[in-house]
Amino acid sequence: MSTTLTAPALAATDRCDRCNAQAYVRVVLPGGSDLLFCGHHWSRHEEALRPKALEVVDETHRLVESPAVSTDA
Numbered sequence: 613m614s615t616t617l618t619a620p621a622l623a624a625t626d627r628c629d630r631c632n633a634q635a636y637v638r639v640v641l642p643g644g645s646d647l648l649f650c651g652h653h654w655s656r657h658e659e660a661l662r663p664k665a666l667e668v669v670d671e672t673h674r675l676v677e678s679p680a681v682s683t684d685a
């Protein structure tokens with residue numbers, strides 16, 4: 613069973629559209645455009661975007677596995 617819409621997995625070079633941090637979520641919108649979000653901005657926009665999105669590639673679980681880069685103190 614193949615998927616009609618294949619979004620590639622997120623790479624380290626993919627950047628959040630909002631803040632240019634590494635992106636962990638790709639959102640594909642109707643019309644074919646896609647948005648990239650870091651974990652921070654995805655949590656902000658998830659509620660609004662999920663109902664509209666054709667596809668959501670959520671790799672935020674990788675944030676938990678890898679040590680935090682930014683100091684969030």
Ligand SMILES: [Zn+2]
Pocket residue numbers: 628629630631632633649650651652653
């Ligand atoms: Zn961001």
